[in-house]
Amino acid sequence: MNKPTIIFDMDGTLLDLAYDDFIWNTLLPIRYAEIHQCTLEESKKVLFTFYQEHNHTLNWYSSKFWTSKVGIDVLNMQLEYKHKVSLRKGCLELLKFLKNNNYNIWLATNADKAGLSFKLQEMNLASYFDVIVSSEEIGHAKEFIEFWQILQQKHPFDPKNCYFIDDTEKVLNGAKKFGIEHLISIQQPSSDTAPRLTFSYPMLETLTDLISYLKHTEEPKKYA
Ligand SMILES: [Mg+2]
DSSP states (O other), rough: OOOOOEEEOOOOOTBOOOHIIIIIIIIIHHHHHHTTOHHHHHHHHHHHHHHHHHTTGGGOOOHHHHHHHSOOHHHHHHHHHHGGOOBTTTTTHHHHHHHHTOOEEEEEEEHHHHHHHHHHHHTTOGOOSEEEEEEEHHTTTSSSHHHHHHHHSSSSGGGGEEEEEOHHHHHHHHHHTTSEEEEEESSSSSSSSSOOSOSSSOEEESTTTTHHHHHHHHHHHOOO
């Protein structure tokens, strides 16, 4: 059997979700209130209603969509604070381990192409991955089986010999429907939010926990 394909999500998995929480839950409400001359409370109310309407759709992940919806250039706003993007603990150590041990390392994100590009550049991560894909180019969010079907057509892989690590339950559910064998989540996607106590998928406390997980599940196969 070949080495498994390890597919990572980006935000909340390899990168600290605190950045995105800051952009969308703190900064955008302030900017929206300034531009639309309303109180911060009103601004949050309007924005959080928008968020609920579009959560888990491709729109939700699109800077272009939000720019036209709220009248603020949200890509520029993210770039303005790009120094706040940061890696989750153990990220580089894990990626180096996987690369040195010849695993296929993929990145599959719902971030749009512009968001993906500046974050990878800022964190200098691109060279670790054999495949990098944004749901914007696939045309479906990862929550939907279509994303996985099209990904497999573009970049063939065996879902039975695959690990997928993502912090979002609905995304993991989509991957499960497609048939990905090993589904793993993250205990604390944002350093600003308390760790989860329970979750419907096994959780990594630190990213490097995946190394012992792999040792446990992959090594017996060599002797089978
Ligand atoms: Mg995520």
